[in-house]
Amino acid sequence: MVCPPGLEDLVAAEIAGLGARRTRVHKGAVATDLTSRQLYAANRSLRCATRVLVRVAGFTARSFSDLERRLGEVDWAPWLADGARPAYRVTSRGSQLVHTRAIEERFAAALGAGHPEGPEQLVVVRVSRDRFTVSVDSSGAPLHMRGWRQATAKAPLRESVAAGMLLAAGWGPTTPLIDPMCGSGTIAIEAALLAAGRDPGADRPFAFQQWPSFEPGTWASVTATQENPVATCPAIIGSDRDAGAIGAARSNAERAGVADLVEFRQAPISDLEAPDGGPGYLITNPPWGGRISPGGDLRNLYATLGNVAAERLPGWGIGVLAADRDLARQVRPGLTETLHLDLGGQRAVYLTGPLGSANEMS
Ligand SMILES: C[S@@+](CC[C@H](N)C(=O)[O-])C[C@H]1O[C@@H](n2cnc3c(N)ncnc32)[C@H](O)[C@@H]1O
Structure with a gap:
């Protein structure tokens, strides 16, 4: 593999x-x-x-x-x-x-x-x-190409990395999830596929199906495996301040067959709201470089993410993927470096941990 x-x-x-x-x-x-x-x-x-x-x-x-x-x-x-x-x-x-x-x-x-x-x-x-x-x-097109992500916003994450962020944070499909900078919705859609108990490759072909040694009966027994959805799907929410990103995320969720499991909203991080049924996890991939708006830089954005999340989502867990460790540390003190990734030559670190509450911030 x-x-x-x-x-x-x-x-x-x-x-x-x-x-x-x-x-x-x-x-x-x-x-x-x-x-x-x-x-x-x-x-x-x-x-x-x-x-x-x-x-x-x-x-x-x-x-x-x-x-x-x-x-x-x-x-x-x-x-x-x-x-x-x-x-x-x-x-x-x-x-x-x-x-x-x-x-x-x-x-x-x-x-x-x-x-x-x-x-x-x-x-x-x-x-x-x-x-x-x-x-x-045996795969053909790379496995992260599940078939549903045709619309992308800026800097989309590989579906396999989004799934890895969910699993590495300890998120389980019965727990609420928010990605407040969801771009094309990859993290939220992967979470919904997990909650739906759906195999990520259920809708795509593979190279081994063309092999002379292919065993159709064995494949039929694999594809006959039933979906195993969680009994009650938790709130899975993606938001982004960019309207184009939300449009892309919605059409991707539609293609993935999980539009009814994910709610997408156009909103800036400052409008973050706790859904019912928490605590859950905030898992996100903020912008990595360059100035993002005339009045603010990335350090402010990362710090705002941490402050707003701790204030509105006390007791939740957080997972943040960033290219720059110092920037990621702006989010919250004391987060753990759970994954060190190499994404096609671009290094990234994934920090996870409890959000605590705003009062605990020094
Ligand atoms: C690296 S992209 C996320 C990509 C996403 N994981 C995907 O797979 O498509 C970061 C996103 O953060 C959004 N963003 C930047 N500043 C924001 C803010 N203040 N509030 C909400 N979203 C913001 C951008 O519009 C962008 O879509």
Whole structure:
């Protein structure tokens, strides 16, 4: 399983929930053994992963003739649909064969080009100290592309990261949730999908469905799993001061089939209100950079978020994702750095903890 670096432990816990026994955590990946059923279920149900790779070969090769011979020994038939077009992602470190382009050419010669209109099949090749690890991607489009987010506001968060923020804060689907800077609504919609007991991949196709080794009966037993909604859905509220963002969030919630579970409002953070049924969690991803309005800077915005939240949501928990640790610390003193993320080269820290009450602020 590949995931954004920082979400490995959450992915490992999700895989354990599918019955996988031993998991090994690496940077940005979690390895384990899965049955076909677990592989299919992983693709459909993992909330924090990016893709599920299946290891098809491992060998040592120090020359191109070694590599060609080894590739000739691999049985590719189970993984390549008729006409499938292989696409390669090759990395090499500390090895005799370093030219990734030349390595890719040997793979292309062994696997063939496929049909120009055939389905793309990603093949991931990692070479480390002459040891080749070859995997095929079973997911297709990355798993965070659930299919519902077509409208985006500024700086949308990956759906997998939004799910990770909810899980890492300890939010459970029976507890109220507010994201007062919701942008296109990603955090609130992921929360509603959890409350609805819906698999995040329920409405999208996967690469493994094209494989000759695909087992339709096994897949049918995975998709037959019933939704398991919570008995009473808590208040799930997204607000943003930007009208365009709220429009995008509403249409995304509609597409995700959770419009009736989430309330979106256009409002500035200063209008934050406690819903019925608290305490719950405020989980948000404030703007990360630049000046956001003529009269105020980001430090003020982060401090206002903390003050308003503590005043109106006493006893609630908070989770804030920010690029800048000092900025995030403006929100509340004493929050815990729960996740350290690498989001495509952009580092981010996720702070969580109790809000306490306004009186506790020094
Ligand atoms: C980084 S974006 C959130 C992205 C969101 N998580 C998503 O996935 O689309 C930050 C959002 O904060 C909103 N914002 C900035 N200042 C605000 C304020 N004072 N009150 C409410 N929303 C604000 C912006 O309009 C923007 O949509």
